[in-house]
Amino acid sequence: MAGVIGTPVRHSRSPAVVNAAFAAACLDWTYAAFEVAPGRAADAVSAMRTLGLGGLSVTTPHKRDVIASLDELTPAAADLDAVNCIAWAGDRLVGHNTDGDGLVASLRASDGIDPTGARCVVLGAGGAARSVVRALAEAGAADVVVVNRTPEKGEEAAALAGAVGRSGTEADLASADLVINATSVGMGVAPGAEEPLPVDPQRLGAHQVVIDLVYLPLQTPLLLLAEQRGARTVDGLGMLVHQAAIAITLWTGVAPDIATMDAAARA
Ligand SMILES: NC(=O)c1ccc[n+]([C@@H]2O[C@H](COP(=O)([O-])OP(=O)(O)OC[C@H]3O[C@@H](n4cnc5c(N)ncnc54)[C@H](OP(=O)(O)O)[C@@H]3O)[C@@H](O)[C@H]2O)c1
Known part of the structure; x- marks a missing residue:
């Protein structure tokens, strides 16, 4: 049992x-x-x-x-x-x-995406974000930038990535390979709804993989807009x-x- x-x-x-x-x-x-x-x-x-x-x-x-x-x-x-x-x-x-390791295993096994050497932006600094930040660093990410509404909490979370971690702003999205929404923004939003968003989607592009940890709905407003901008998207069920x-x-x-x-x- x-x-x-x-x-x-x-x-x-x-x-x-x-x-x-x-x-x-x-x-x-x-x-x-x-x-x-x-x-x-x-x-x-x-x-x-x-x-x-x-x-x-x-x-x-x-x-x-x-x-x-x-x-x-x-x-x-x-x-x-x-x-x-x-x-x-x-x-x-x-x-x-096991949350962060779950994300890394999911990206590698199910989606064929390896965070090793990747430039990562993590949106949010709560429990899920902290676990993901630590796991990305352990998986060998080149850098892990935490962008959070409350910057002090963002700095604390970024410290979990050691030398490759830092707190940043939305401007850091321009150079990111992987963008991970670990805020609770988008949870419970009706499918197809345009709002709310954890980040300005104009900053996302075709060179990126955008991952949303929110899985209700499976296609969050963020993933929908990221896909429209040509990014590869991954939902939170993996x-x-x-x-x-x-x-x-x-x-x-x-x-x-x-x-x-x-x-x-x-x-
Ligand atoms: N797929 C999975 O297996 C999995 C696993 C765990 C969690 N999750 C999902 O991940 C999400 C986060 O979970 P958690 O446990 O980390 O929650 P949490 O500890 O409550 O943290 C929430 C984070 O979201 C930010 N946030 C909340 N409302 C915001 C807003 N309106 N604008 C900007 N930022 C906002 C908070 O910023 P502040 O620091 O400024 O308050 C905080 O960084 C949830 O939706 C949860 O369901 C998914």
Whole structure:
């Protein structure tokens, strides 16, 4: 038994995606969504130990709160001060952060895009952006420029990329190979709607890959306009699928079938 803790979490797509992967791999596992109220993260981790759950995904608002109850953190989780996946290592509970690695794996495996040597602009400096900034640097990006509404938070996020990271402005888009929207702008917007946008689309062009982490709707206003300007576009479901695939491998030791998971997520 594995699951996701968070709130609100009942409408999560993760159970459909992860259970499809378990079934395709003939794994005798199941995955459920557990509504866990704010402030109850420690109780949930304690329940994981008591009930012998095989793994947990962690989402808002518990990504930071679970840390105090874990035995160990990976370097990524420690740097980001946030955990999105808990797995057993023997009898110890280890906190991982797989969001950024999920994006890099998705770009490489599903989209044939390698961030190594790429000039990247990350829009946003929240939890998802921070994970992506760190993972892009680890993947060998040439530079990682963070453009955020609140510049101080942008600087903090850029520091996670070490020597290749810096805070910037929209003007930096001109020289970017990869543009990644990691703000929440565009979430829940009706398909085809023109607004809102995290960046002026006039700054995007045919030489770029534009990636939106927002996956509801799949084609965000940003992706629509980027496509019209000739850019290659990538939606947010690949990252969702690949970070779940990393979690499944950590829990079960089996690498799941990505195509099955992708089909379940899109369905
Ligand atoms: N595809 C996936 O697998 C995946 C995984 C994780 C997250 N996501 C998506 O990524 C998005 C961000 O998630 P998160 O957890 O990082 O959220 P978060 O921690 O709340 O951060 C939100 C970020 O968006 C910026 N922002 C919010 N409203 C804005 C506006 N009107 N104009 C400009 N910037 C604005 C914030 O800027 P300030 O710093 O100035 O407040 C902040 O940098 C969400 O839509 C989430 O669903 C997708």
